[in-house]
Amino acid sequence: xxxxxxxxxxxxxxxxxxxxSSNVFSKTTVVWWAEANADRDPVFQAKLADVxxxxxxxxxxxxxxxxxxxxxxxxxxxxGEGPDIVETPGPSYVKxxxxxxxxxxxxxxxxxxGWKDLLLPWSYNAGVFxxxxxxxxxxxxxxxxxxxxxxxxxxxxxxxxxxxxxEALAAEIKAAGMNVFSYGSTGWQPxxxxxxxxxxxxxxxxxxxxxxxxxxxxxxxxxxxxAVELLRKHMVDEGYWSGSLENYYALGWDDFHAQFxxxxxxxxTIGTWTFGATVSTFADKSDDWDWAPFPNLTAEGGDPSYxxxxxxxxxxxxxxxxxxxxxxxxxxxFSNKAIVLDMANDFNFGEFVVPLKFSASDFxxxxxxxxxxxxxxxxxxxxxxxxxxxxxxxxxxDPGVHIWxxxxxxxxxxxxxxxxxxxxxxxxxxxxxxxQLLPVGKR
Amino acid sequence: xxxxxxxxxxxxxxxxxxxVIHLLVVATPSVLSLALCLTDWNGFGKINYVGFENFIxxxxxxxxxxxxxxxxxxxxxxxxxxxxxxxxxxxxxxGIKKGQLIYRLVFFFPYMLASIISCQIWKxxxxxxxxxxxxxxxxxxxxxxxxxxxxxxxxxxxxxxxDGWHFxxxxxxxxxxxxxxxxxxxxxxxxxxxxxxxxxxxxxTLPMIRPIFIFTLMIIIIWSIPTFDYPWxxxxxxxxxxxxxxxxxxxxxxxERFNVGxxxxxxxxxxxxxxxxxxIFGILRxxxxxx
Numbered sequence: 009x010x011x012x013x014x015x016x017x018x019x020x021x022x023x024x025x026x027x028x029s030s031n032v033f034s035k036t037t038v039v040w041w042a043e044a045n046a047d048r049d050p051v052f053q054a055k056l057a058d059v060x061x062x063x064x065x066x067x068x069x070x071x072x073x074x075x076x077x078x079x080x081x082x083x084x085x086x087x088g089e090g091p092d093i094v095e096t097p098g099p100s101y102v103k104x105x106x107x108x109x110x111x112x113x114x115x116x117x118x119x120x121x122g123w124k125d126l127l128l129p130w131s132y133n134a135g136v137f138x139x140x141x142x143x144x145x146x147x148x149x150x151x152x153x154x155x156x157x158x159x160x161x162x163x164x165x166x167x168x169x170x171x172x173x174x175e176a177l178a179a180e181i182k183a184a185g186m187n188v189f190s191y192g193s194t195g196w197q198p199x200x201x202x203x204x205x206x207x208x209x210x211x212x213x214x215x216x217x218x219x220x221x222x223x224x225x226x227x228x229x230x231x232x233x234x235a236v237e238l239l240r241k242h243m244v245d246e247g248y249w250s251g252s253l254e255n256y257y258a259l260g261w262d263d264f265h266a267q268f269x270x271x272x273x274x275x276x277t278i279g280t281w282t283f284g285a286t287v288s289t290f291a292d293k294s295d296d297w298d299w300a301p302f303p304n305l306t307a308e309g310g311d312p313s314y315x316x317x318x319x320x321x322x323x324x325x326x327x328x329x330x331x332x333x334x335x336x337x338x339x340x341x342f343s344n345k346a347i348v349l350d351m352a353n354d355f356n357f358g359e360f361v362v363p364l365k366f367s368a369s370d371f372x373x374x375x376x377x378x379x380x381x382x383x384x385x386x387x388x389x390x391x392x393x394x395x396x397x398x399x400x401x402x403x404x405x406d407p408g409v410h411i412w413x414x415x416x417x418x419x420x421x422x423x424x425x426x427x428x429x430x431x432x433x434x435x436x437x438x439x440x441x442x443x444q445l446l447p448v449g450k451r
Numbered sequence: 452x453x454x455x456x457x458x459x460x461x462x463x464x465x466x467x468x469x470x471v472i473h474l475l476v477v478a479t480p481s482v483l484s485l486a487l488c489l490t491d492w493n494g495f496g497k498i499n500y501v502g503f504e505n506f507i508x509x510x511x512x513x514x515x516x517x518x519x520x521x522x523x524x525x526x527x528x529x530x531x532x533x534x535x536x537x538x539x540x541x542x543x544x545x546g547i548k549k550g551q552l553i554y555r556l557v558f559f560f561p562y563m564l565a566s567i568i569s570c571q572i573w574k575x576x577x578x579x580x581x582x583x584x585x586x587x588x589x590x591x592x593x594x595x596x597x598x599x600x601x602x603x604x605x606x607x608x609x610x611x612x613x614d615g616w617h618f619x620x621x622x623x624x625x626x627x628x629x630x631x632x633x634x635x636x637x638x639x640x641x642x643x644x645x646x647x648x649x650x651x652x653x654x655x656t657l658p659m660i661r662p663i664f665i666f667t668l669m670i671i672i673i674w675s676i677p678t679f680d681y682p683w684x685x686x687x688x689x690x691x692x693x694x695x696x697x698x699x700x701x702x703x704x705x706x707e708r709f710n711v712g713x714x715x716x717x718x719x720x721x722x723x724x725x726x727x728x729x730x731i732f733g734i735l736r737x738x739x740x741x742x
Contacts, residue, residue, distance in 0.1 A: 037618040076708075079706070085495075086494070086495065104493060104494070104495040104496070105495060107495065107496050108496030109496070110495065110499070110696070141466070163716075181625060197687045197689060252597075253601075253690075254579065254597045254598065254601040255579050255580075255600055255601075257598075257600075257601035257690055258578060258579050258597075258598040259579075261581070263578075263580060266474040267580070344505075405708050405709045406709070406710070409703070409708045412691075413703070413707075416692070417691045417692065418687050419690070419691065420690060420691035420693070422603075422691055422695050446498070
């Protein structure tokens with residue numbers, strides 16, 4: 009009897025342990041590695057991970073913030089490890105991971121949850137590789153021209169709409185003893201590609217840019233050569249950015265924001281990721297700022313284009329054991345505009361601006377009106393087809409590095425613009441041959 | 452059995468754990484990464500054998516050649532400027548009786564700073580808006596506040612200056628240590644003979660510290676090749692590749708352009724260079740050179 013009871017108790021104990029520790033009671037853990045940032049991390053944790061975990065009982069989202077995420081992630085992925093949700097800095101990284109078979113197709117999840125209808129079409133298309141959806145956009149951005157609104161009103165200056173007006177305004181600003189634009193590349197050498205992208209689109213035109221992306225035009229065609237030549241002239245000969253090429257190389261993020269805020273420069277060419285910093289810069293100033301799209305730099309002008317750019321992307325690791333749960337996390341983000349807007353607003357829409365189809369009614373009164381105007385105008389104008397392309401979203405790795413790294417060689421006068429663009433075209437040919445081109449939605 | 456327990460063999464047992472760890476953690480990954488030089492691996496996916504294609508491309512790459520040239524200039528600078536400064540200062544310091552430790556500390560201090568700190572200090576010093584030159588310029592002096600890190604003519608030398616500023620104190624300490632080991636009676640004999648300070652340095656100090664001196668030459672020649680932190684932090688090899696060195700070139704190919712096979716070819720050549728240098732010193736030692 010004693011033995012019987014003993015075995016019965018033992019059996020019940022083991023059964024209970026197995027039952028309690030089974031999936032019925034435990035949550036599925038989804039790990040997401042994100043780039044570490046002291047300001048950003050607590051917001052992600054509190055407004056995304058904690059909110060998601062509190063919203064249901066099946067999945068536990070664990071956000072891990074890594075220094076130098078790209079390198080850590082690549083090492084882990086090559087070893088067949090890494091997080092369930094893979095965060096990359098852009099489509100060129102996605103392409104490499106996808107080609108190596110390290111990502112899972114999210115086409116099924118996209119169809120199941122209707123992500124194509126939730127995301128802006130161009131941003132969705134940028135995640136389609138070999139006909140299947142592999143990466144979802146986490147944040148989008150564009151290049152804009154910030155200007156000191158108070159100063160412009162004082163001097164009676166207006167935003168230029170074509171090249172002659174642009175150059176005339178620059179001359180007036182210089183005559184007033186200021187730099188035309190505040191900007192610099194120290195600390196982030198690829199800053200040059202911001203300017204290269206703006207000039208290539210606004211001089212050669214987004215249609216030509218698109219044709220070059222899909223191989224219907226060559227990058228050393230005269231339109232592109234003229235664009236880079238104009239940039240060289242404005243950068244080197246005219247010193248539009250921070251007064252001289254040398255100063256442009258020497259100034260970093262804090263320097264050029266301070267220069268812009270202190271009337272050292274009248275304008276600043278930069279991406280929308282700066283909205284948060286610009287609001288802070290002008291917080292204690294009597295001057296006010298505003299933004300405008302970068303003008304069309306042709307003699308006749310025309311509608312300015314908003315350059316399409318993805319900041320970071322989200323994918324599902326090919327070796328993830330919980331892809332369904334990872335997809336649920338992503339769907340939670342894409343289906344909750346309020347959460348996205350709340351988080352993005354914390355960074356003045358410089359971070360976590362998921363390209364959802366926002367409308368004016370989505371924004372609360374707490375959103376900065378300038379930023380709100382940008383988000384609405386961006387959606388409207390790009391919807392009308394007034395959009396261009398950024399190099400970091402649509403260029404394969406090798407030409408993507410060449411466009412900014414070797415631009416310095418042009419500016420140094422060590423190579424002609426023609427030779428530079430010829431070299432650039434060669435890299436594109438090589439990338440095409442190696443099937444390294446990134447997805448571009450039909451224009 | 453007796454052989455395996457012999458004194459000379461037992462020493463191998465003691466180094467075995469360290470040897471195994473080294474083999475697993477350092478040697479094997481190094482050999483594997485060298486093997487990548489014959490592939491077109493992008494750091495992510497499939498590895499394809501391409502033979503010597505990377506090397507052929509490398510010898511046609513103008514920026515690789517530029518980097519090689521810069522590394523040679525860098526080596527020459529470090530073999531001359533910090534060494535002569537350090538030798539002079541170390542020799543002068545040996546004559547100081549009071550407060551010598553303070554001088555040694557002052558000279559050695561930059562070496563204790565992390566490279567990122569040294570670089571930031573110098574970036575601020577020559578900053579065109581907030582630097583010292585900018586301050587003088589604002590005070591009415593007729594000087595153009597341009598950072599030497601941002602001019603292609605000066606960037607390499609400016610970076611080498613900052614690295615040299617940080618490094619030379621290390622040489623001072625090494626040379627002083629060597630100089631203290633020189634027998635004092637040699638100097639006393641030279642004094643009796645009426646030798647000048649320079650003659651004592653030339654004919655006593657220098658020959659007596661020769662092994663240390665040659666050692667510093669060797670480490671400078673070897674360390675100059677993988678130099679990375681100062682060029683990368685200060686200029687990232689720019690502007691216009693004017694301060695590009697082999698290590699920054701390698702890094703750019705591996706982590707910006709995803710050409711891991713190509714960067715591995717650069718690494719292989721760097722490795723061969725170091726092997727040759729070490730080999731030359733080894734041969735010279737075998738030939739009886741006191742090094």
